[in-house]
Amino acid sequence: xxxxYTMQELLAGWGPEGQARLGRATVVVLGLGGLGGTAALLLAxxxxxxxxxxxxxxxxxxxxxxxxxxxxxxxxxxxxxxDAATQRLAQVNREVSLxxxxxxxxxxxGAELLRGADLVLDCLDRPQPRFLxxxxxxxxxxxxxxxxxxxxxxxxxxxxxxxxxxxxxWFPEPGEPALTSARDGILGPAAAVMASLxxxxxxKLLLGRDDALLTGMLMVSLWPPSFREVRFSRGGxxxxxVCGY
Amino acid sequence: xxxxxxxxxxxxxxxxxQGLSLPQLIERHQAQHKDLIxxxxxxFVHPKTYDEVEINQGDRVELIHPAFGx
Ligand SMILES: [Zn+2]
Numbered sequence: 001x002x003x004x005y006t007m008q009e010l011l012a013g014w015g016p017e018g019q020a021r022l023g024r025a026t027v028v029v030l031g032l033g034g035l036g037g038t039a040a041l042l043l044a045x046x047x048x049x050x051x052x053x054x055x056x057x058x059x060x061x062x063x064x065x066x067x068x069x070x071x072x073x074x075x076x077x078x079x080x081x082x083d084a085a086t087q088r089l090a091q092v093n094r095e096v097s098l099x100x101x102x103x104x105x106x107x108x109x110g111a112e113l114l115r116g117a118d119l120v121l122d123c124l125d126r127p128q129p130r131f132l133x134x135x136x137x138x139x140x141x142x143x144x145x146x147x148x149x150x151x152x153x154x155x156x157x158x159x160x161x162x163x164x165x166x167x168x169x170w171f172p173e174p175g176e177p178a179l180t181s182a183r184d185g186i187l188g189p190a191a192a193v194m195a196s197l198x199x200x201x202x203x204k205l206l207l208g209r210d211d212a213l214l215t216g217m218l219m220v221s222l223w224p225p226s227f228r229e230v231r232f233s234r235g236g237x238x239x240x241x242v243c244g245y
Numbered sequence: 246x247x248x249x250x251x252x253x254x255x256x257x258x259x260x261x262x263q264g265l266s267l268p269q270l271i272e273r274h275q276a277q278h279k280d281l282i283x284x285x286x287x288x289f290v291h292p293k294t295y296d297e298v299e300i301n302q303g304d305r306v307e308l309i310h311p312a313f314g315x
Contacts, residue, residue: 035315125315127280150312155282171311172292175279181314191315219282219309228307230282235291 004093005047018207019047023095025206026050028117030105030133032081033057034191035147035198036123037069042199043121044089048206050097051089054113055081056104066188105129110136119205120144121198127177134159134167138243143205147198150179152187152223154194158201158214165232166243170217190222250302267298274308282309 003009005019027048029036032055040051059067059074059081067081074084082100089098105113105124110132114120120137122144124130130146137144141161148154159166168174197218204212216229239245249260254274261270267290271278283290284307290298300306 031315033315123315125313127313130313148312148314150314153310154312170282171280173279175277177280177313178277178310179312179314186314217282228284230284230289230309233289233291235289235294237291237293 004095008046013209014207021208022047022203022206023049025118026052026116027202027206028052028054028114028120029123030054030113030120030129031123031125032067032069032085033063033123033125034066034186034188035149035195036121037067037081037085038192038195039121039123039147039199039202040085040089041069041092042196043202044093044096044098046199046203047093047095050099052099052101052113052117053082053085053089054101054103054105055085056102057081059084066186066191068192105133107132111140114140114142117142119202121202122146123195123198125181127174131167131171131174135242137161138166145198145201145205147194149186149191149194150177150181151184152190153179153219153221154190155220156194156197156201156214156218158205160205161243162245164215165245166240168242169232169234169240169245172240187222190220193220193222250300252300252302252304252306254306255308261300263302265300267295267300270300270306271295271308276308276310280311282311283307284309 025048029040058078059070061075069085069088080102082102086098086100138161143160146157216231219228248263250263286305
């Protein structure tokens with residue numbers, strides 16, 4: 001009798017042991033939009049033991065072109081994304097413990113939202129809280145996977161304190177972003193691609209397959225199409241004042 | 246007319262004045278200085294070293310804006 005997880009357990013280096021590892025893991029998904037909803041869907045299907053689903057917003061009609069978890073009735077009723085996501089994911093895999101949190105990730109609740117986590121997915125929709133997450137994850141320490149998307153492009157980055165550069169290594173002086181979804185829009189397939197890449201890195205981290213992780217920042221564009229992995233270099237600069245890399 | 250060199254920016258050929266610095270190139274492209282990923286000939290350029298970088302004939306430059314939406 002094939003089980004729910006047969007087809008992924010067949011993957012090299014996965015098996016029942018890998019599946020058990022996923023089942024013991026707690027992943028915090030920060031942001032449940034085009035990235036977080038789709039990444040959470042993939043992790044729930046894969047059998048990650050516990051998902052904490054964090055978003056302050058409610059579903060609206062202009063979300064539906066890219067936010068695959070939600071349906072029209074969610075938008076019509078203005079359901080909180082955390083609740084709508086929980087309902088949908090519970091239908092997908094009853095074995096996953098789901099913890100909806102309708103809250104914004106901020107300085108005063110950040111540590112609490114990350115409590116007990118093995119891994120964090122950064123699916124936030126603005127730069128500032130991503131840098132807050134960077135600093136918190138360095139302190140705890142906690143690995144995380146960053147993804148972002150605007151228009152038809154985005155990037156994915158795996159961040160492991162003391163192993164990889166941190167987000168401030170890449171962006172030492174974060175300012176106002178040149179690209180914003182409010183002005184430049186988001187291509188639905190681009191959000192789904194970035195979320196899939198992010199979920200893939202998350203699964204490798206949970207399985208302990210560090211050898212197979214992304215090592216640079218993966219820059220992706222769907223329109224025009226390109227994939228390029230940019231390798232970090234300090235270029236003779238002093239170590240990062242935040243993470244020491 | 247100062248001598249020009251030919252480089253490639255984001256895949257497109259471009260003639261620029263010889264001796265152009267990376268910050269000047271960034272400005273020509275109205276790219277924001279901060280929060281940019283710059284690669285020259287396939288190598289990442291650290292943001293704190295932009296001022297020291299001069300653009301040379303034949304350089305392949307990528308100026309990539311990160312996307313911080315979700
Ligand atoms: Zn750093």
